[in-house]
Amino acid sequence: MEKKKMYAVEATNLVKTFGKEHAVDGVDLKIPKGIVYGFLGPNGAGKTTTIRMLATLLKPNNGHATVMGYDLVEEADDVRQKISLTGQFASVDEELSGRENLIFIGRLVGYTRKEAKQRADELLAAFQLTDASKRQVKKYSGGMRRRIDIAASIVTSPELLFLDEPTTGLDPRSRNQVWDIVRALVKQGTTVFLTTQYLEEADQLADLIGVIDHGKLIAEGTSKELKASVGxxxxxxxxxxxxxxxxxxxxxxxxxxxxxxxxxxxxxxxxxxxxxxxxxxxxxxxxxxxxxxxxxxxxxPSLDEVFLTLTGKLPDQETDGVVNE
Amino acid sequence: MNKNTTIEEVFQNHERPKKPGALNASATFAWRALLRIRYVPEQLFDVTVFPIIFLLMFTYLFGGAISGSTGEYLDFVLPGILVMTVSMITMYTGLDLNKDIEKGVFDRFRSLPIWRPSVLVGALVVDAVRYLIASTIMITLGYILGFRPEAGFFGVILAVLVLLLFAFSLSWIWTMLGIIVRSEKALMGISMMLLFPLTFLSSVFVNPTTMPNWLQVFVDINPITFVVDAVRGIIHGTDAMSDILMVIYISIGLIVVFGPLTMYFFRNKN
Missing domain, CATH: 3.30.70.100 (Alpha-Beta Plaits)
Known part of the structure; x- marks a missing residue:
């Protein structure tokens, strides 16, 4: 049943509306396998909504997409076998310890109790969380939180990893750690789809950047190409x-x-x-x-300037919140 | 860059194992719910302290007025308060689920290739354990206060089983609301609004024949009345067969209606 296709994500005219609000308004994507795709845009631009559609959490109102070669709607369960999602907010149970969270996810993906424990300990060591393994996640620092979130996403190796604003609110040191993790994952052949509000982050990590505003993809290219347009x-x-x-x-x-x-x-x-x-x-x-x-x-050049150049106006934040529904 | 190499190492060769069956996935969610209780034992207040307060309060408050003696009232009211307490704490199922959704961890569950109802079934199974704790505490305290079930120990067990069936079925309403209602506070409000009239306007505290006719009409069709009559009948050894059957019909009805509705909203959650 393995489908060989070049693209990790192939979407045509994806649309998601919430009431009258067009959160995502006709997005086309072609994301090759094995790269980091950076989805850049201000709050409320439609980044989270797009990711939630591609991760099978939301059904698109219109359009069509395949993820790792499987149809998003018709073959949602096959898609779920291939992907992992680290959401913008808690994607682990804050009441449980880091280790318990990883064992829990391990059991859910099908490991035996023993395998799940072993896998949890490996991951904790690799993410430098062994010392905090028995502590409740709600007592973790922001950086540790992000690391356990990502660790939970790679209990089994996903072929495509969605990271929704992985570094928003992190201090520079923790941010660099997250960047290192993303780089390490890509080296192993995972495709990473990350959203960010920071041009610098997209610049540092992404092979290909898509700029989204008001639910529409307004530019796409490498970091070099985008910057050349801004100066x-x-x-x-x-x-x-x-x-x-x-x-x-x-x-x-x-x-x-x-x-x-x-x-x-x-x-x-x-x-x-x-x-x-x-x-x-x-x-x-x-x-x-x-x-x-x-x-x-x-x-x-800031994201604001990219927007200024591309749209002729600063990103407006009015629709903030709508996409988080 | 020692750290990178280890991340790369742990990342290699971890193909997904065969996905867990429905039972296994549900058991894993149940395990999670139990762990949460271990960390926040205060969660058990509703099944430990509530039953004690309710039983003491209502027995000594109304006992003299309604039955002439608290001892006699206890025999009448304990099955009622048992049903009321357990029905009321079913709403916490929805509140917990609502919190999971609000915090975001629900998204991860939904992006995993697992049997989807397992998220809910696991939680509901642990809730059944909570209802059992509440029932045990209340009946034990009742016994100390002088409550004597005529049907004996096994009658009590049967009565609790009937109540658990109803509570499990009723929980599906709260899981459905837990998914569609936007905030915990709103959910709490809606749950209370439904539960208060249902529990008080029933045969929990008094014999419905003492009520005005228009109220009796409501009380007689209130599902809680059937559950109370069934539990009371079983415990005191009177013929409760028709009430038991009614409770079974109501429970099946609740699951048949709210089970699929819950799963529909679960799948199509925005």
């Missing part, structure tokens, strides 16, 4: 007074060939830049002409 980021320079600011503005606009955004309240200038080298040269030009700079900084 490398922006240069921000602060001054002590308006005179210096005006002088600098002329010089920088000439050097970078971009229009400067002036803020006369804190005497700061913001210019978009295409390449980092050019920014360095421009700052040098200011020094050459004795313009007194208070401070300067570089800002990475």
């Amino acid at each position: 490398a980021g922006s240069l921000i320079v602060n001054f002590d007074n308006e005179v210096e600011l005006q002088r600098a503005s002329t010089i920088l606009e000439e050097q970078l060939g971009e229009k400067a955004d002036k803020d006369l309240k804190d005497y700061s200038l913001t210019l978009p830049i295409k390449e980092h080298d050019k920014a360095a040269v421009a700052i040098g030009a200011l020094a050459n002409q004795n313009v007194k700079i208070k401070e300067f900084s570089m800002a990475q």
